[in-house]
Amino acid sequence: MHERRRYAGTETKTLLTTRKTRDMKIAIWNVNSIKARLDHVLQWLGDARPDVLMIQELKGLEFPAAAFTPLGYHATFVGQKTYNGVATLTRTPVTPLLERLPGDDSDEQARYLEIDYNGTRLINIYAPNGNPVDSEKYPYKLAWLERLRLHVAGLRAKALPFIIGGDFNIIPDDRDCYDPKVWQDDALFRLESRQQFRALMNLGLTDALRVNNQSDGAYTFWDYQAGAWPQNKGIRIDHFLLSPDIADRLQACVIDKTPRGWDKASDHTPVVLEIT
DNA sequence: ATGGCTTTATGCTAAAGA
Secondary structure, three states: OOOOOOOOOHHHHHHOOOOHHOEEEEEEEEEEHHHHHHHHHHHHHHHHHOOEEEOOOOOOOOHHHHHHHHHOOOEEEEEEOOOOOOEEOOOOOOOOEEOOOOOOOOOOOOOOOEEEEEEEEEEEEEEOOOOOOOOOOHHHHHHHHHHHHHOOOOHHHHHOOOOEEEEEOOOOOHHHHHHHHHOOOOOOOOOHHHHHHHHHHHHOOOEHHOOOOOOOOOOOOOOOOOOOOOOOOEEEEEEEEEEEHHOOOOOEEOOOOHHHOOOOOEOOOEEEEEEO
């Protein structure tokens, strides 16, 4: 087997196109209750056929794993009554490496699931919302993000390949929301939240969507209220962050707005990543 | 038209989401 090349060129292209078995299509989707959205998720999986789907906001202790078996998916999940919860669907059975974000043993919230998938760490996150900012929820959010940064710094130090995907509850930049003034004091856009996001990025990560898409209006969430969806008043808070070696293999990253238009939709829509 | 949502829960109002 040839060693993987770092630089683009004819040989590399030939090498990459002959390594189809490494191709991977992985998606994220905050479904706002798996019970309420099961039919949508099954429909979308049948259409999009990703190798992996990382789901956020299950909103329950249980997960309907058997419903995904006919489509060929195995489920790994971390549930919690009423709130939070994340699940990762894969083509092959996997063993979870971590079911809680390290750094605070007293944190019981089901917001984190890390698995090994063919040598790559797939990290599924549902970061805290943090509103209202004058409550204990905001410092919890910032502390949670700092714990994430410290854990990811450890992975980087060991040069482990990883993909972090999910609902970060952070609007990284002005162009990621329809009106920055409306959001300026919100926990999703406050300076401290964006500082934590940048600190994470500064470990050498790549925001996959922005590699080939510099447009305004690349949103992943539209509020149920005030006609946000028909008026395209959205925000981008669901992200894929890649370690450098995975970023080198990036093929595409797109937002699939279709499910947001379905009847009784989640307020979030899937983001799909393809790596070679 | 100046208000307009969705989900869960020892539910029938409250809390949370973003």
